[in-house]
Amino acid sequence: MNKYAFLFLMFIFSYYSCxxxxxxxxxxxxxxxxxxxxxxxxxxELKAQITQNPNELYLTWRxxxxxxxxxxxxxxxxxxxxxxxxxxxxxxxxxxxGYILKLPTAEPYSISLVAVDNLGRKSERSTITASPSSTGVxxxxxxxxxxxxxxxxxxxGVFWKSPKNKIPDAFIYWQQAHAIDVxxxxxxxxxxxxxxLAATYREYFERWFxxxxxxxxxxxxxxxxxxNPYTDDMCWIGLTLLRMSEVLDDNKFADTARRLYDTxxxxxxxxxxxxxxxxWNNENNSNxxxxxxxxxxxxCLMAAKLYQKFGDEKYLSDAMTLYQYAVKNLLKADGRxxxxxxxxxxxxxxxxxxxxxxxxxxxxxxxxAEKVINYTITSNRCLRNGILRDEGTSMDQSIFKxxxxxxxxxxxxDKDADNTIRQNLIxxxxxxxxxxxxxxxxxxxxxxxxxxxxxxxxxxxxxSMGAQASGASLLEGVTRMDLALDNH
Numbered sequence: 001m002n003k004y005a006f007l008f009l010m011f012i013f014s015y016y017s018c019x020x021x022x023x024x025x026x027x028x029x030x031x032x033x034x035x036x037x038x039x040x041x042x043x044x045e046l047k048a049q050i051t052q053n054p055n056e057l058y059l060t061w062r063x064x065x066x067x068x069x070x071x072x073x074x075x076x077x078x079x080x081x082x083x084x085x086x087x088x089x090x091x092x093x094x095x096x097x098g099y100i101l102k103l104p105t106a107e108p109y110s111i112s113l114v115a116v117d118n119l120g121r122k123s124e125r126s127t128i129t130a131s132p133s134s135t136g137v138x139x140x141x142x143x144x145x146x147x148x149x150x151x152x153x154x155x156x157g158v159f160w161k162s163p164k165n166k167i168p169d170a171f172i173y174w175q176q177a178h179a180i181d182v183x184x185x186x187x188x189x190x191x192x193x194x195x196x197l198a199a200t201y202r203e204y205f206e207r208w209f210x211x212x213x214x215x216x217x218x219x220x221x222x223x224x225x226x227x228n229p230y231t232d233d234m235c236w237i238g239l240t241l242l243r244m245s246e247v248l249d250d251n252k253f254a255d256t257a258r259r260l261y262d263t264x265x266x267x268x269x270x271x272x273x274x275x276x277x278x279x280w281n282n283e284n285n286s287n288x289x290x291x292x293x294x295x296x297x298x299x300c301l302m303a304a305k306l307y308q309k310f311g312d313e314k315y316l317s318d319a320m321t322l323y324q325y326a327v328k329n330l331l332k333a334d335g336r337x338x339x340x341x342x343x344x345x346x347x348x349x350x351x352x353x354x355x356x357x358x359x360x361x362x363x364x365x366x367x368x369a370e371k372v373i374n375y376t377i378t379s380n381r382c383l384r385n386g387i388l389r390d391e392g393t394s395m396d397q398s399i400f401k402x403x404x405x406x407x408x409x410x411x412x413x414d415k416d417a418d419n420t421i422r423q424n425l426i427x428x429x430x431x432x433x434x435x436x437x438x439x440x441x442x443x444x445x446x447x448x449x450x451x452x453x454x455x456x457x458x459x460x461x462x463x464s465m466g467a468q469a470s471g472a473s474l475l476e477g478v479t480r481m482d483l484a485l486d487n488h
Contacts, residue, residue, distance in 0.1 A: 039123075040064070040067075040070065040115055040116075040117050040121045040122055040123040041064030041065070041067060041115065041123060042064065042114075042115055042123040042124050042125070042126045043061045043062060043063055043064065043075060043113050043114075043115050043123070043126050044061065044062045044064070044126070045060070045061055045062040046059070046060075046061045046111075046113055046126045046127075046128050047059070047060050047061070047128070048101075048111060048128060048130035049145075050131075050132055050133045050136070050137050051100065051136060051137065051142060051442075051445055052136045052137055052138070052139045052141070052142040052442060052445070053136045053442065054106065054132070054133060054134055054135050054136045055102065055103045055104065055105060055106050055132045055133075055134070056100060056101065056102055056103065056132055056136070057100075057101045057103065057109075057111070057130055057132050058098065058099075058100055058101075058445065058446065059077070059098065059099045059100075059101055059111065059113075060097060060098050061075070061097055061098075061113060061126070062097060063075070063097055063115065064115055064123070070117035070118055070119050070121060071117060071118055072115050072116070072117055072118075073093070073095070073116060073117060073118050074093035074094055074095045074115075074116055075093065075094050075113045075114060075115055075116065076089065076090070076093060076094075076113065076114040076116060076122070077089070077090040077094060077099060077101065077111070077112075077113055078090075078111070078112040078113075078114070078125075079101065079103065079109050079110065079111045079112070080109065080110050081105070081107055081108070081109055081110075082107070082108040082109065082110055082129060093116060098446070100445070103132050106131065106132050106133060106134035107131060108129055108130070108131045109129065109130060109131065109132075110127060110128075110129055111127065111128055111129070111130055112125040112126065112127040113125070113126050113127075114126075138475075138479050139437055139440070139475055140186070140189075140472070140475035140476045140478075140479040141186070141190070142442075142445060142446075142448060143440070143448070143450065143468070143471055143472040143475045143476075144182055144183065144186045144472045144475075144476060145446065146445070146446055146447070146448050146449065146468060146472070147159075147179065147182060147183075147465070147468045147469060147472045148183065148204075149446055150163040150164065150446070150447065150449075150463070150468070151163060151179070151465040151468060151469075152179075152204070153165070154204065154207075155207070156207055156208070156211045156214070157180070157203075157204040157205065157206070157207030157208035157209075157210075157211060158172075158176055158180075158207075158208055158211055158213060158214040159172065159175070159176055159179045159180075159214075159465050159469075160172070160465060161175075161395050161464065161465045161466070162462050162463065162464070162465065163447070163449075163462070163463050166462055167462060169395070170214075170216060171216050172214060172395060172465075173213065173214055173215055173216055173217075173228065173233055173237075174230070174232065174233040174236045174237065175395055175396070175399050175465070175466060175469075176208070176213040176214050176237070176240075177213065177236040177237050177239065177240035178236070178240075178399050178402040178403055178469055178473070179399070179402070179465060179469045180204075180205070180208050180213075180240060181240055181243060181402070181406065181473070182402065182469055182472045182473050182476055183201055183204060183205075184205070184240075184243055184244065184247050185406065185473075185476045185477070185480060186201070186476055187201040187202070187205075187247060188247055188480075189476070189479065189480060189483070202248065205244055205248065209241075209244070209252075209253065209256075212224075212225035212226050213226065213237050213240075215227075215228060215237075217229060222264070223259065224256050224259050224260045224263070224264075226238075226241075226256065226260050227260065227263070227264040228264075229281050229282050229283070230280065230281045231265060231268055231278050231279060231280060231281060231282070231295050231299070232280060232292075232294045232295040232298060232299075234260055234261075234264055234265050235265060235278075235295065235298035235299050235301075235302050236298055236403075237260070238257040238260050238261055238265065238298075238302045239257075239298060239301060239302050239305065241253045241254065241256055241257035241260070242254055242257045242302070242305050242306070242309065245257070245309070254309050254310075257302070257306070258306055258309075258310065261302060261303070261306060265278070265299065265302070266278075266299075266303070266318055268282060269321075274291075274325070274328065274329050275321075275324060275325040275328055275329065276321050276322075276325060277291035277295075277296050277322065277325040277326075277329070278291060278295045278296050278299045278322065279291055279295065280292050280294075280295050291325070291329070292330075292338075293326070293330045293337045293338045293345040293349070294338070294344070294345050296322050296325055296326050296330065297326060297330075297337065297345050297348040297349040297352060298348050298352075299318075299322050300319050300322035300323050300326060300349070300352040301319075301348055301349075301351055301352035301355060303315045303316070303318040303319035303322060304316070304319040304352055304355040304356055304359060305355065307319060307359065308355070308359065316359065319352070319355075319356060319359075320356070323352065323353070323356060323365075326349060327368070331349070331368070331372070334375060334379075335371040335372050335374065335375030335376075335379075336372075336375060336379075336381070337349050337372055340381060341375065341376070341379065341381050341382055342391060342400055343376055343382065343388060343391065343400045343401050343403065343404035344399075344400040344401075344403035344404055346372050346373065346375065346376040346382070346404060347372075347373065347376065347403055347404035347405070347406075347407035347408055348403060348407065349368075349372050350368075350369045350370075350372045350373040350376075350407055350408075350411060351369070351407035351410060351411075353365045353366065353368040353369035353372070354366060354369040354407075354410065354411060354414060354417075357369065357416070358416075366416060366417060369411060369417070370411070370417060370418055370421050373407070373408055373411050373421075373425065374421050374424075374425075376388075376404065376408070377408070377424065377425060377428045378424075384453065384455065385455055386431065387431060387432045387435050387454055387455055388401055388404075388432060388454065389453065390451075390452040390453035391452075392452075393452055393464065394466075395464070395465070395466050396466075397466070398452055398464045398465075398466025398467045398470065399465075399466035399467075399469050399470055400470070401470035401473065401474065402466070402469040402470040402472075402473040405429075405470070405473045405474050405477040406473065406477055408425060408429060408477070409429065409477040409478070409480060409481045411425060412425040412426050412429060412481055413481060413484050413485075426481065426485070429474075429477065429478050429481060430478060430482075432454060432474055432478075433474055433475055433478040435454050435455055436450065436454040436471055436474055436475065437475070439451065439454060439455065439456060439457045439458075440457075440458075440471075441457060441458065447463075449463035449464075449467070449468060450463075450467045450468050450470065450471025450472070451467060451471075452464065452467045454471065454474070
């Protein structure tokens with residue numbers, strides 16, 4: 001290892017600390033009692049957030065910049081229960097700008113931080129009041145928080161592929177749909193009991209929309225801002241726009257999805273002896289092989305959802321046409337939608353069929369939904385040790401499971417589905433969540449990253465936004481499922 005790599009690792013290792021991490025703690029220097037008063041700037045932006053663990057707060061702050069005569073070397077942390085004088089001090093000086101404060105009880109605390117410079121001089125206190133949770137928050141909250149804090153460009157509402165954009169990539173587009181979907185599900189769950197966080201999430205949704213989901217293809221003639229050479233990319237984005245409209249009760253998202261579909265998606269369809277289907281991109285209209293699963297399954301689902309939103313029969317006709325193309329040319333007898341079978345297309349076709357069942361009442365659609373979803377949770381082609389397998393480490397592959405999970409949960413909660421399949425699906429999803437939960441390094445929070453395979457701990461290196469979105473989608477989905485089952 002060269003010296004620069006060594007220094008970088010040492011920096012990362014020391015950035016976050018907790019009360020049990022002695023190697024990250026600093027001794028407070030002797031105070032210099034000279035007669036020249038020097039104003040040490042206080043820390044700023046002090047915040048406290050409950051974690052997934054009971055009686056614990058994650059503190060973050062901003063250290064003062066260097067100033068004439070000194071520089072920050074750490075902070076002192078004080079805490080006391082509100083209404084008492086029983087103040088405690090964390091017994092060592094803390095470096096960095098984050099600290100997990102373990103508290104004896106779940107009650108309101110006054111928490112103060114004091115900056116200390118290299119000459120032992122101290123700033124005025126910065127103080128907040130905060131209360132830990134007696135039970136901790138759902139692990140879904142923490143996993144989604146990591147997705148947002150580590151992978152989102154909050155100024156734009158879009159996501160990087162690596163934490164804090166360590167490996168810049170300007171060409172992440174279709175994955176933006178599934179990452180923001182996780183936040184949409186979280187928003188639905190917390191909006192009533194945490195309105196402040198919900199309002200922040202709404203700002204992210206608006207920024208995502210205004211920045212066109214990070215669309216790298218810019219066409220000045222496109223009023224939607226979301227058109228793209230790849231048809232499947234537009235379908236995934238369109239589905240998320242429709243979901244935003246449902247969750248936020250704002251028609252501008254659905255109107256944009258409709259215009260995107262009418263102008264740039266369905267206009268690419270073409271027909272031959274195999275039927276009518278959508279091509280993968282705008283350059284494949286003469287190549288039958290281009291009418292693939294990852295384009296026609298979200299295209300079918302998007303058409304079905306547009307029909308449900310706007311009631312225009314042309315959308316239902318399109319959905320049935322694309323469904324027929326998929327059944328005739330893409331669906332295998334055993335329930336595979338692709339070779340190799342991949343979770344995202346299995347789940348998407350299953351959801352398209354489920355929606356068509358609820359539109360038409362025709363049982364064949366539900367039977368196909370059950371078949372393709374059940375294949376995914378029972379076939380060794382999709383599993384490893386009884387849970388969903390690692391489908392690959394690319395940005396495309398790592399996010400596939402984030403697409404499957406919400407649709408699998410929808411089927412698990414659908415009382416019109418076969419009860420045996422539902423019960424097996426509920427147990428399967430819970431098992432996956434239990435395995436993932438057991439393999440999350442909670443002590444690394446907020447750098448609590450999901451592995452590509454939920455049966456293994458994150459092994460270090462550069463974490464993946466796709467893997468984090470898939471894990472967060474699982475925990476959000478199972479939490480949504482369990483809450484719905486508990487309420488019925």
